[in-house]
Amino acid sequence: MAPVLVTGFEPFGGHPSNPSSAVAQAVARREANGLEVVSVELPVDGSAAPARLRALLDDLRPAAVLMLGLAEGRPQPSLERVAVNLLDYPIPDNSGVSRRGEPVVDGAPPAYFSSLPLDAVLEAWRRENLPGYLSDTAGTYLCNQVFYTARHHLSATGRAPLPAGFLHLPCDESLALARPRPYVPLESQVRSVAAALDAITRRLEGA
Amino acid sequence: MAPVLVTGFEPFGGHPSNPSSAVAQAVARREANGLEVVSVELPVDGSAAPARLRALLDDLRPAAVLMLGLAEGRPQPSLERVAVNLLDYPIPDNSGVSRRGEPVVDGAPPAYFSSLPLDAVLEAWRRENLPGYLSDTAGTYLCNQVFYTARHHLSATGRAPLPAGFLHLPCDESLALARPRPYVPLESQVRSVAAALDAITRRLEGA
Amino acid sequence: MAPVLVTGFEPFGGHPSNPSSAVAQAVARREANGLEVVSVELPVDGSAAPARLRALLDDLRPAAVLMLGLAEGRPQPSLERVAVNLLDYPIPDNSGVSRRGEPVVDGAPPAYFSSLPLDAVLEAWRRENLPGYLSDTAGTYLCNQVFYTARHHLSATGRAPLPAGFLHLPCDESLALARPRPYVPLESQVRSVAAALDAITRRLEGA
Amino acid sequence: MAPVLVTGFEPFGGHPSNPSSAVAQAVARREANGLEVVSVELPVDGSAAPARLRALLDDLRPAAVLMLGLAEGRPQPSLERVAVNLLDYPIPDNSGVSRRGEPVVDGAPPAYFSSLPLDAVLEAWRRENLPGYLSDTAGTYLCNQVFYTARHHLSATGRAPLPAGFLHLPCDESLALARPRPYVPLESQVRSVAAALDAITRRLEGA
Numbered sequence: 102m103a104p105v106l107v108t109g110f111e112p113f114g115g116h117p118s119n120p121s122s123a124v125a126q127a128v129a130r131r132e133a134n135g136l137e138v139v140s141v142e143l144p145v146d147g148s149a150a151p152a153r154l155r156a157l158l159d160d161l162r163p164a165a166v167l168m169l170g171l172a173e174g175r176p177q178p179s180l181e182r183v184a185v186n187l188l189d190y191p192i193p194d195n196s197g198v199s200r201r202g203e204p205v206v207d208g209a210p211p212a213y214f215s216s217l218p219l220d221a222v223l224e225a226w227r228r229e230n231l232p233g234y235l236s237d238t239a240g241t242y243l244c245n246q247v248f249y250t251a252r253h254h255l256s257a258t259g260r261a262p263l264p265a266g267f268l269h270l271p272c273d274e275s276l277a278l279a280r281p282r283p284y285v286p287l288e289s290q291v292r293s294v295a296a297a298l299d300a301i302t303r304r305l306e307g308a
Numbered sequence: 309m310a311p312v313l314v315t316g317f318e319p320f321g322g323h324p325s326n327p328s329s330a331v332a333q334a335v336a337r338r339e340a341n342g343l344e345v346v347s348v349e350l351p352v353d354g355s356a357a358p359a360r361l362r363a364l365l366d367d368l369r370p371a372a373v374l375m376l377g378l379a380e381g382r383p384q385p386s387l388e389r390v391a392v393n394l395l396d397y398p399i400p401d402n403s404g405v406s407r408r409g410e411p412v413v414d415g416a417p418p419a420y421f422s423s424l425p426l427d428a429v430l431e432a433w434r435r436e437n438l439p440g441y442l443s444d445t446a447g448t449y450l451c452n453q454v455f456y457t458a459r460h461h462l463s464a465t466g467r468a469p470l471p472a473g474f475l476h477l478p479c480d481e482s483l484a485l486a487r488p489r490p491y492v493p494l495e496s497q498v499r500s501v502a503a504a505l506d507a508i509t510r511r512l513e514g515a
Numbered sequence: 516m517a518p519v520l521v522t523g524f525e526p527f528g529g530h531p532s533n534p535s536s537a538v539a540q541a542v543a544r545r546e547a548n549g550l551e552v553v554s555v556e557l558p559v560d561g562s563a564a565p566a567r568l569r570a571l572l573d574d575l576r577p578a579a580v581l582m583l584g585l586a587e588g589r590p591q592p593s594l595e596r597v598a599v600n601l602l603d604y605p606i607p608d609n610s611g612v613s614r615r616g617e618p619v620v621d622g623a624p625p626a627y628f629s630s631l632p633l634d635a636v637l638e639a640w641r642r643e644n645l646p647g648y649l650s651d652t653a654g655t656y657l658c659n660q661v662f663y664t665a666r667h668h669l670s671a672t673g674r675a676p677l678p679a680g681f682l683h684l685p686c687d688e689s690l691a692l693a694r695p696r697p698y699v700p701l702e703s704q705v706r707s708v709a710a711a712l713d714a715i716t717r718r719l720e721g722a
Numbered sequence: 723m724a725p726v727l728v729t730g731f732e733p734f735g736g737h738p739s740n741p742s743s744a745v746a747q748a749v750a751r752r753e754a755n756g757l758e759v760v761s762v763e764l765p766v767d768g769s770a771a772p773a774r775l776r777a778l779l780d781d782l783r784p785a786a787v788l789m790l791g792l793a794e795g796r797p798q799p800s801l802e803r804v805a806v807n808l809l810d811y812p813i814p815d816n817s818g819v820s821r822r823g824e825p826v827v828d829g830a831p832p833a834y835f836s837s838l839p840l841d842a843v844l845e846a847w848r849r850e851n852l853p854g855y856l857s858d859t860a861g862t863y864l865c866n867q868v869f870y871t872a873r874h875h876l877s878a879t880g881r882a883p884l885p886a887g888f889l890h891l892p893c894d895e896s897l898a899l900a901r902p903r904p905y906v907p908l909e910s911q912v913r914s915v916a917a918a919l920d921a922i923t924r925r926l927e928g929a
Binding site for chain 2: 798800848853855895898905906
Binding site for chain 1: 590591593641644645646648688689691692694695696697698699700703
């Protein structure tokens with residue numbers, strides 16, 4: 102049976118850790134409505150990450166894809182609405198590569214909307230007292246890049262309706278210990294992502 | 309000879325004024341590289357504003373379009389990169405209408421990039437010591453709506469390459485007098501928009 | 516044996532609840548290094564709150580005082596360094612009373628520093644992975660008022676060295692569900708305050 | 723006749739310039755209600771700056787003192803209400819010296835309020851459409867240190883009522899060109915400080 106793919110990222114930008122990877126691993130220990138959850142840590146590398154993701158989409162043939170990443174400074178988990186065909190790295194990636202105003206995929210559409218059931222996730226969060234919101238931009242760094250890559254690759258391979266989207270996570274307590282900034286405890290982040298997975302896969306069963 | 313169209317908005321959200329309209333009027337008193345500048349104040353009305361804008365694009369046949377709007381809380385003028393086919397009003401428009409997760413234009417593409425020469429505008433600002441930056445989201449209110457409407461209508465009528473884009477302005481001094489928030493004096497905002505128009509239309513001549 | 520006094524506030528400013536009161540009650544169910552913890556909810560009333568607090572200080576004769584309050588928008592629990600002899604209410608109190616540029620206590624000193632062991636609390640938080648920081652201002656509303664009142668009354672009654680100070684708490688999950696803002700789950704706030712009480716009272720024993 | 727002393731600071735923290743010094747020099751070219759304005763650039767050095775300031779207060783015998791400093795990130799000019807007897811440098815000073823939780827002056831009072839006519843300055847700003855506000859903390863770096871030093875020295879030398887206070891300035895356009903942050907054009911900052919000086923010295927004449 103097709104699994105659910107959950108991706109996180111390795112550390113970057115001088116941070117000693119990345120909650121997105123820890124959370125992805127934590128939710129992979131549970132099932133989501135009977136589906137296996139497979140977690141993968143992607144490199145913060147603008148060439149390797151998209152290649153790895155495309156291979157995973159083709160090899161695993163997942164039933165749904167939830168990509169996670171860190172958005173330092175955001176106060177709550179935020180579901181991205183839209184992936185844009187644009188790279189404009191604020192800092193170089195972990196391989197030292199910079200991108201300035203380039204497309205993610207040459208000649209591809211300007212944007213893809215998330216194909217996750219956004220309202221169902223928000224509703225699940227509200228039911229469980231887990232704050233979160235919809236975001237209008239996933240930025241122009243690796244997070245947007247893998248989000249765009251997944252939605253474009255699934256469309257290009259005839260799987261456009263498959264639920265796939267991106268969820269930005271705030272700092273966790275270990276990143277927030279360094280200086281005053283918003284954070285959500287890792288344990289609470291895990292609950293938010295587990296609730297999102299439940300909402301996403303419940304919809305799959307109903308289909 | 310084709311003019312340059314500059315739009316602003318009427319006041320909304322309880323604000324007594326809207327700098328975007330004052331700035332649009334101020335720059336309309338000058339020429340931009342020999343081109344006439346026509347300014348129009350759009351209503352904050354999700355039905356009337358797009359209709360008015362489409363009519364202007366068809367009647368005026370402008371050589372370039374620069375749309376202006378207020379982004380309360382932003383610290384500097386910000387050029388939008390992308391218009392998204394999505395309405396999700398944070399507050400009702402001035403006619404009391406709300407929109408929640410609807411497209412701007414049914415069945416139209418998910419997004420359009422700005423067709424303004426963004427780097428040329430940034431460069432012009434830097435040359436004149438006018439702070440400003442590129443923004444990744446024009447939001448999901450009227451600003452994004454007219455931006456998307458213009459880019460879509462120009463594409464649909466065979467004028468996709470025509471320079472058209474959106475510039476968000478911060479509060480001016482009169483809005484900032486009410487409470488502590490970032491602002492840029494109106495006079496400086498006028499200089500930023502005039503410099504943008506100069507960069508946009510210089511490019512037209514070179515074409 | 517003298518107890519530890521922990522105060523919170525009733526709801527104000529349109530909020531349906533106030534985490535400071537819930538946290539105060541939660542920590543009152545535990546001991547702190549063998550000392551009883553007594554929790555009291557203060558009214559958000561600029562006349563009644565100081566009167567109530569002075570009576571508690573005289574009747575309970577506490578060994579230490581930790582006052583709690585809500586600081587909407589702050590990202591983490593923050594220990595206040597200094598109480599200032601100034602009232603300048605940003606909104607009226609719950610009795611509808613406004614104060615503008617008045618002293619807390621006429622003719623009293625301009626300020627009192629916290630007499631809590633601030634570094635010991637920060638150290639305890641760090642040891643338990645609980646983010647928090649020192650704040651340079653408790654504002655000019657009720658929080659600063661009760662903080663100043665307590666420190667001044669203890670000084671005026673010959674108890675200046677008694678550990679007494681103020682801790683601002685961020686929104687909890689129920690307040691943060693309403694809109695995107697930083698929050699810390701109530702359960703984690705309780706752990707932060709319990710750790711603070713432990714650090715404050717451990718010092719008492721060592722004296 | 724006694725002059726008005728206006729101080730600014732040299733650059734620090736990696737900034738190429740400091741608007742407080744440029745503004746201090748600009749206002750020194752004008753009179754304030756018939757009084758000469760003397761401007762001095764203080765070093766960002768926790769030993770040299772207070773010594774220099776005390777010498778100026780004793781040698782110049784100014785009729786009023788307005789100290790200026792940069793508060794990166796603040797959206798508008800902000801008048802400080804209170805100077806606190808506390809040093810806790812967020813970064814070392816320009817001589818590489820750090821201070822952590824030390825008093826400005828050993829054994830001196832915990833705080834001094836500004837002796838400037840704060841409401842008169844706010845009123846002058848409002849009249850001239852210049853946004854600005856009262857701040858509750860001057861921080862714990864050099865700005866608070868010179869503010870405290872001046873108020874304490876004037877008190878200690880029998881000149882406590884002399885108008886003396888601190889005004890924090892936001893970034894100017896040249897600092898804001900580097901990245902998106904609030905700023906106020908230098909020319910507008912000069913007008914704000916000139917208006918403040920006018921309000922401060924008008925009061926002197928009326929005395």
